[in-house]
Amino acid sequence: DIQMTQSPSSLSASVGDRVSITCRPSQDIAIYLNWYQQKPGRAPKLLILATSNLQSGVPSRFSGSGTGTDFTLTISSLQPEDVATYYCQHSYSAPPYTFGQGTKLEIK
Amino acid sequence: QVTLRESGPALVRPTQTLTLTCTFSGFSLNTDGMCVTWIRQPPGKALEWLALIDWDDERYYTPSLRTRLTISKDTSKSQVVLTLTNVDPVDTATYYCARGVGWERYDYWGLGTLVTVSS
Numbered sequence: 001d002i003q004m005t006q007s008p009s010s011l012s013a014s015v016g017d018r019v020s021i022t023c024r025p026s027q028d029i030a031i032y033l034n035w036y037q038q039k040p041g042r043a044p045k046l047l048i049l050a051t052s053n054l055q056s057g058v059p060s061r062f063s064g065s066g067t068g069t070d071f072t073l074t075i076s077s078l079q080p081e082d083v084a085t086y087y088c089q090h091s092y093s094a095p096p097y098t099f100g101q102g103t104k105l106e107i108k
Numbered sequence: 109q110v111t112l113r114e115s116g117p118a119l120v121r122p123t124q125t126l127t128l129t130c131t132f133s134g135f136s137l138n139t140d141g142m143c144v145t146w147i148r149q150p151p152g153k154a155l156e157w158l159a160l161i162d163w164d165d166e167r168y169y170t171p172s173l174r175t176r177l178t179i180s181k182d183t184s185k186s187q188v189v190l191t192l193t194n195v196d197p198v199d200t201a202t203y204y205c206a207r208g209v210g211w212e213r214y215d216y217w218g219l220g221t222l223v224t225v226s227s
């Protein structure tokens with residue numbers, strides 16, 4: 001199994017701040033890293049596929065970068081509606097595709 | 109319009125078998141590249157990928173639950189069924205099904221169904 005480690009586990013930032021969340025898989029996964037956003041009481045929503053491919057309708061303030069064993073989700077200017085828990089997930093080779101433990105993002 | 113809906117019991121006794129059904133519309137599991145996956149989330153905890161069935165009837169499971177999980181499809185009914193045997197209170201979770209475009213792109217999700225395992 002590929003283990004996914006996210007940091008930090010929680011984060012508090014102000015509106016307008018630049019926010020970054022890191023994900024580190026336990027082995028090289030090339031670019032096969034996805035990011036999901038989950039708001040309280042809701043199903044997860046796919047934000048970014050394969051490191052940096054922003055899904056349709058996702059605001060451009062979200063971006064992803066990285067390769068191998070080091071990936072980052074960045075929100076360039078935090079908005080109140082971005083309050084959520086963010087999960088990384090690998091999609092390297094065949095399933096199973098494990099998730100990270102999540103990063104809870106709050107507004108200061 | 110793609111929709112998915114999970115259904116099943118809200119309460120299951122320990123050692124019983126949990127059977128969940130994902131009923132979907134707006135796509136076909138006979139179409140190349142289409143998949144349905146099951147993911148669960150214990151209260152207040154992280155997402156856990158459980159199983160996937162694809163257009164070619166290939167099935168994949170998380171190793172930690174491989175001996176207890178079975179995923180199957182009925183394309184005529186547009187349904188995917190997940191069974192989990194010998195449930196335990198640690199299996200208490202919201203269970204989601206999601207459409208996969210390819211094995212990896214989960215673009216539509218159901219609302220989830222909360223299953224509690226308790227005597």
